[in-house]
Amino acid sequence: MPLYFIIYSALFWLPVCLFVLFFFHKLPPGIKRSYWLTTLAMAVISVIMEYFYLKFDTWTFSERIDPLLGIWFGKAPIEEYVYWFGATPFCLSLYLLYGRLLGRKNA
Numbered sequence: 246m247p248l249y250f251i252i253y254s255a256l257f258w259l260p261v262c263l264f265v266l267f268f269f270h271k272l273p274p275g276i277k278r279s280y281w282l283t284t285l286a287m288a289v290i291s292v293i294m295e296y297f298y299l300k301f302d303t304w305t306f307s308e309r310i311d312p313l314l315g316i317w318f319g320k321a322p323i324e325e326y327v328y329w330f331g332a333t334p335f336c337l338s339l340y341l342l343y344g345r346l347l348g349r350k351n352a
Contacts, residue, residue, distance in 0.1 A: 249324045257331025264338040291329035
């Protein structure tokens with residue numbers, strides 16, 4: 246069972262989808278644009294970092310420890326993209342939600 250994929254999909258993508266469905270439409274246009282631009286910039290940076298880390302053997306992937314889905318983009322499995330592309334919108338969503346809960350007017 247690909248726990249790595251399941252855990253990071255549930256931890257990152259489920260809350261982000263709920264955020265976008267129920268809260269994102271209430272944000273001002275400038276905040277929405279910033280949200281997507283930051284997510285895009287961090288996605289590009291994350292992919293570059295990932296390939297540097299793999300090139301210099303900072304980490305590797307072992308199916309003996311945790312089975313992977315078997316879908317690879319270059320030297321990185323799809324699970325890494327789920328993690329890297331999910332972390333930024335998740336953190337931004339939390340930031341905006343906390344701002345709203347704490348009473349900031351622009352969030």
